[in-house]
Amino acid sequence: xxxxxxxxxxxxxxxxxxxxxxxxxxxxxxxxxxxxxxxxxxxxxxxxxxxxxxxxxxxxxxxxxxxxxxxxxxxxxxxxxxxxxxxxxxxxxxxxxxxxxxxxxxxxxxxxxxxxxxxxxxxxxxxxxxxxxxxxxxxxxxxxxxxxxxxxxxxxxxxxxxxxxxxxxxxxxxxxxxxxxxxxxxxxxxxxxxxxxxxxxxxxxxxxxxxxxxxxxxxxxxxxxxxxxxxxxxxxxxxxxxxxxxxxxxxxxxxxxxxxxxx
Amino acid sequence: xxxxxxxxxxxxxxxxxxxxxxxxxxxxxxxxxxxxxxxxxxxxxxxxxxxxxxxxxxxxxxxxxxxxxxxxxxxxxxxxxxxxxxxxxxxxxxxxxxxxxxxxxxxxxxxxxxxxxxxxxxxxxxxxxxxxxxxxxxxxxxxxxxxxxxxxxxxxxxxxxxxxxxxxxxxxxxxxxxxxxxxxxxxxxxxxxxxxxxxxxxxxxxxxxxxxxxxxxxxxxxxxxxxxxxxxxxxxxxxxxxxxxxxxxxxxxxxxxxxxxxxxxxxxxxxxxxxxxxxxxxxxxxxxxxxxxxxxxxxxxxxxxxxxxxxxxxxxxxxxxxxxxxxxxxxxxxxxxxxxxxxxxxxxxxxxxxxxxxxxxxxxxxxxxxxxxxxxxxxxxxxxxxxxxxxxxxxxxxxxxxxxxxxxxxxxxxxxxxxxxxxxxxxxxxxxxxxxxxxxxxxxxxxxxxxxxxxxxxxxxxxxxxxxxxxxxxxxxxxxxxxxxxxxxxxxxxxxxxxxxxxxxxxxxxxxxxxxxxxxxxxxxxxxxxxxxxxxxxxxxxxxxxxxxxxxxxxxxxxxxxxxxxxxxxxxxxxxxxxxxxxxxxxxxxxxxxxxxxxxxxxxxxxxxxxxxxxx
Amino acid sequence: xxxxxxxxxxxxxxxxxxxxxxxxxxxxxxxxxxxxxxxxxxxxxxxxxxxxxxxxxxxxxxxxxxxxxxxxxxxxxxxxxxxxxxxxxxxxxxxxxxxxxxxxxxxxxx
Numbered sequence: 009x010x011x012x013x014x015x016x017x018x019x020x021x022x023x024x025x026x027x028x029x030x031x032x033x034x035x036x037x038x039x040x041x042x043x044x045x046x047x048x049x050x051x052x053x054x055x056x057x058x059x060x061x062x063x064x065x066x067x068x069x070x071x072x073x074x075x076x077x078x079x080x081x082x083x084x085x086x087x088x089x090x091x092x093x094x095x096x097x098x099x100x101x102x103x104x105x106x107x108x109x110x111x112x113x114x115x116x117x118x119x120x121x122x123x124x125x126x127x128x129x130x131x132x133x134x135x136x137x138x139x140x141x142x143x144x145x146x147x148x149x150x151x152x153x154x155x156x157x158x159x160x161x162x163x164x165x166x167x168x169x170x171x172x173x174x175x176x177x178x179x180x181x182x183x184x185x186x187x188x189x190x191x192x193x194x195x196x197x198x199x200x201x202x203x204x205x206x207x208x209x210x211x212x213x214x215x216x217x218x219x220x221x222x223x224x225x226x227x228x229x230x231x232x233x234x235x236x237x238x239x240x241x242x243x244x245x246x247x248x249x250x251x252x253x254x255x256x257x258x259x260x261x262x263x264x265x266x267x268x269x270x271x
Numbered sequence: 272x273x274x275x276x277x278x279x280x281x282x283x284x285x286x287x288x289x290x291x292x293x294x295x296x297x298x299x300x301x302x303x304x305x306x307x308x309x310x311x312x313x314x315x316x317x318x319x320x321x322x323x324x325x326x327x328x329x330x331x332x333x334x335x336x337x338x339x340x341x342x343x344x345x346x347x348x349x350x351x352x353x354x355x356x357x358x359x360x361x362x363x364x365x366x367x368x369x370x371x372x373x374x375x376x377x378x379x380x381x382x383x384x385x386x387x388x389x390x391x392x393x394x395x396x397x398x399x400x401x402x403x404x405x406x407x408x409x410x411x412x413x414x415x416x417x418x419x420x421x422x423x424x425x426x427x428x429x430x431x432x433x434x435x436x437x438x439x440x441x442x443x444x445x446x447x448x449x450x451x452x453x454x455x456x457x458x459x460x461x462x463x464x465x466x467x468x469x470x471x472x473x474x475x476x477x478x479x480x481x482x483x484x485x486x487x488x489x490x491x492x493x494x495x496x497x498x499x500x501x502x503x504x505x506x507x508x509x510x511x512x513x514x515x516x517x518x519x520x521x522x523x524x525x526x527x528x529x530x531x532x533x534x535x536x537x538x539x540x541x542x543x544x545x546x547x548x549x550x551x552x553x554x555x556x557x558x559x560x561x562x563x564x565x566x567x568x569x570x571x572x573x574x575x576x577x578x579x580x581x582x583x584x585x586x587x588x589x590x591x592x593x594x595x596x597x598x599x600x601x602x603x604x605x606x607x608x609x610x611x612x613x614x615x616x617x618x619x620x621x622x623x624x625x626x627x628x629x630x631x632x633x634x635x636x637x638x639x640x641x642x643x644x645x646x647x648x649x650x651x652x653x654x655x656x657x658x659x660x661x662x663x664x665x666x667x668x669x670x671x672x673x674x675x676x677x678x679x680x681x682x683x684x685x686x687x688x689x690x691x692x693x694x695x696x697x698x699x700x701x702x703x704x705x706x707x708x709x710x711x712x713x714x715x716x717x718x719x720x721x722x723x724x725x726x727x728x729x730x731x732x733x734x735x736x737x738x739x740x741x742x743x744x745x746x747x748x749x750x751x752x753x754x755x756x757x758x759x760x761x762x763x764x765x766x767x768x769x770x771x772x773x774x775x776x777x778x779x780x781x782x783x784x785x786x787x788x789x790x791x792x793x794x795x796x797x798x799x800x801x802x803x804x805x806x807x808x809x810x811x812x813x814x815x816x817x818x819x820x821x822x823x824x825x826x827x828x829x830x831x832x833x834x835x836x837x838x839x840x841x842x843x844x845x846x847x848x849x850x851x852x853x854x855x856x857x858x859x860x861x862x863x864x865x866x867x868x869x870x871x872x873x874x875x876x877x878x879x880x881x882x883x884x885x886x887x
Numbered sequence: 888x889x890x891x892x893x894x895x896x897x898x899x900x901x902x903x904x905x906x907x908x909x910x911x912x913x914x915x916x917x918x919x920x921x922x923x924x925x926x927x928x929x930x931x932x933x934x935x936x937x938x939x940x941x942x943x944x945x946x947x948x949x950x951x952x953x954x955x956x957x958x959x960x961x962x963x964x965x966x967x968x969x970x971x972x973x974x975x976x977x978x979x980x981x982x983x984x985x986x987x988x989x990x991x992x993x994x995x996x997x
Binding site (some may be wrong): 032035042086090217252 | 910911915916918919922923926927929930933934940943946947948949950953954957958960961962966968971974975976977978979981982983985986989990993995
């Protein structure tokens with residue numbers, strides 16, 4: 009990061025295009041990273057709907073929760089660009105505040121993702137046996153609901169249906185069937201491709217958080233981050249926004265399209 | 272400035288001896304490191320080939336076991352492609368590109384050193400497998416599911432996966448570096464249409480690398496997860512599809528063959544005009560054809576998979592695109608022929624190799640067009656016919672051109688002349704040897720001999736031709752003894768080379784041999800496509816002699832040596848072994864790399880002069 | 888590699904392409920509002936079951952707009968040298984083409 013200043017002590021090196029070497033490298037890297045995520049997304053789509061066993065996307069996704077984490081990541085992009093703008097204006101205090109909030113929002117997104125992974129891995133399916141909307145059940149819910157036939161009032165019974173062990177018991181006077189249908193990378197093709205794709209995106213976010221955090225702490229050292237050397241922040245910001253646009257694609261392609269079968 | 276430094280180890284300001292090579296960030300030294308290492312690995316791959324050929328010299332032999340044979344052909348392919356031809360190309364990129372574009376170094380000198388050390392780490396990982404339970408044995412394109420845990424429980428495939436990942440990091444770092452260098456460090460007046468052809472082809476190669484390697488990275492990650500974590504990417508009982516591996520591999524793999532051959536085409540396009548005393552015929556067409564090859568290289572990958580059963584539509588589409596890509600290649604060949612047409616030819620060793628390249632590469636191209644047709648390919652798939660094709664394009668093509676390049680630039684990087692007689696002997700023996708080795712493969716290939724079988728039956732009728740192939744392989748090996756002898760002897764006591772022994776055209780010949788550390792005393796201003804040639808002939812009235820080689824006089828700040836590139840590479844090496852054996856060790860490797868990255872980031876490119884105030 | 892270090896040069900290097908008015912924090916905030924609104928719209932559309940497969944084009948267009956907004960304003964591609972856009976878009980377009988080709992090869996559209 010410090011190489012920019014250092015070289016300025018040497019002779020002035022003009023570049024052929026007038027563009028900065030490091031910024032050009034960053035853009036070439038982002039173009040290359042498009043191919044990386046493109047291949048992962050292609051793998052996900054090729055295998056979409058090809059899983060032999062559940063749980064499927066419609067069983068585990070919670071769009072409202074993911075919408076919130078998507079919103080947080082989008083806002084972190086805004087905060088990042090405001091941090092950069094503050095730095096170029098020379099307002100170090102505002103720069104640090106916006107940068108810190110970017111880091112916090114990035115960490116929040118990661119917390120959401122951790123929660124989501126944990127939730128999926130321990131996913132519980134609970135159905136009420138006399139649910140009036142039983143017609144809208146997913147296949148997995150219907151499978152669990154099919155255990156309701158062995159309901160004995162006041163008792164808890166266990167039934168094995170396919171790969172699931174379903175508990176049927178009484179709760180508040182209703183018959184309820186419940187099972188754990190966890191999704192891990194080994195469960196099915198959906199789990200394999202979903203965790204790999206979102207996991208690598210999460211790894212990119214983690215790297216970004218570390219990078220931004222380093223800049224934040226470094227900005228307290230004299231001459232660490234200065235308005236003149238805003239390129240150090242500019243490059244981190246480009247990376248951060250790229251991670252954001254990748255998530256825009258993942259949110260649509262993986263989550264919102266998740267409900268379509270055979271697609 | 273001092274507040275910014277990150278003093279763990281003192282910076283090596285003026286290292287000498289071995290340390291000067293370990294910490295070097297001079298593109299010329301890195302180029303030589305690349306060249307020597309890659310050539311050593313080329314010899315290793317060659318020994319593997321000789322063992323394969325010795326096994327196949329006659330029917331029913333048991334010189335090596337079937338398992339060792341599998342490991343040999345896998346490592347031969349992987350070594351030659353990733354550890355020999357690619358880094359030999361990189362050696363030329365490093366040594367030649369900054370000189371050709373009139374720059375003092377590459378855009379990111381330390382990243383350049385990192386590329387080399389990481390390449391070395393990848394080579395160590397791949398070859399360590401020989402001593403740690405057996406080398407990878409699933410072929411150089413490692414088709415699933417034979418690479419899966421169930422069929423391949425040893426560590427061989429793990430070494431292959433991790434080795435290729437590390438090599439990918441090295442190649443990507445180098446490619447980013449050269450893209451920026453070529454766009455951004457051209458001397459004044461060096462417009463795109465004045466760029467030397469080798470630099471052009473390198474540029475296209477770097478773009479291909481940057482776009483193709485992420486795909487193999489993803490494929491290898493998926494395979495690794497299948498093996499390590501029991502995911503289902505290529506696990507058929509859970510619905511995984513091994514054909515996906517083939518697609519991902521060849522989406523990378525086909526641009527990869529152009530990554531191998533485009534630098535070779537660039538070298539030939541430099542050598543032919545120089546020794547024909549004519550400018551390159553149809554320069555814009557050659558550039559455009561190169562760019563077209565780079566672009567169309569993305570549209571042909573499934574021709575490696577004609578027999579998979581993709582269906583008539585896919586097979587037809589890929590047949591047509593594959594036939595079409597022969598057009599820009601043909602354009603280049605005609606341009607080379609146009610270049611030597613009516614030239615005053617000087618048959619020095621580099622020229623002989625370049626001419627040999629045209630002839631033999633064309634043969635390889637023609638057999639390529641033969642199996643571009645899906646219907647015809649069904650007969651040729653996985654036979655020795657394919658082996659004949661790949662060796663005509665990659666050995667008789669890429670390696671011949673690389674040899675042309677080594678002889679061509681030898682005076683420049685060593686400052687001495689090679690022995691012309693031995694060079695010609697090398698060419699003649701190698702030319703005969705490779706045709707003896709590879710031409711018969713067409714015949715026993717079409718006769719049905721499959722690739723990758725470790726032995727064959729006497730009454731198959733392949734015995735004589737196989738013996739011929741093996742004798743050709745030994746002849747190639749012998750020719751390389753001459754080459755090595757020539758190189759070692761000439762480098763040590765060869766006749767001193769002039770600055771411009773070939774009456775060259777490009778800027779590297781305008782400076783002393785070997786070039787001073789800072790390359791150009793004054794950055795040249797370019798007025799012409801073959802600028803140095805024109806300047807020598809008074810074509811440029813205001814031409815300034817660019818170099819006296821006096822060296823030290825000017826206050827030229829060259830980037831200073833650094834420890835950190837090799838530290839990061841060592842971190843990757845340790846981390847890679849950790850990924851195979853022990854996650855804790857991977858953590859240690861990651862930690863070393865992290866320390867290296869931070870120290871690197873806080874280390875200035877060059878230390879400020881004492882007298883300059885540290886005003887930041 | 889050093890223009891940014893000298894403030895005068897920094898201006899020169901940054902300003903190499905034409906600056907059609909530097910974006911202000913106000914612009915960034917408006918973009919953020921647009922991104923939020925589009926995301927909200929996407930989620931609403933998701934719950935319209937009667938749209939059935941019709942949500943595919945709608946969602947594709949909406950997320951493309953989001954993508955473009957971030958790339959053009961937050962990543963400054965709109966204000967920067969077109970070479971940077973070329974580098975990024977080349978990777979992006981190739982990734983799309985390869986992905987579509989793979990989907991076609993896996994009989995996705997039939």
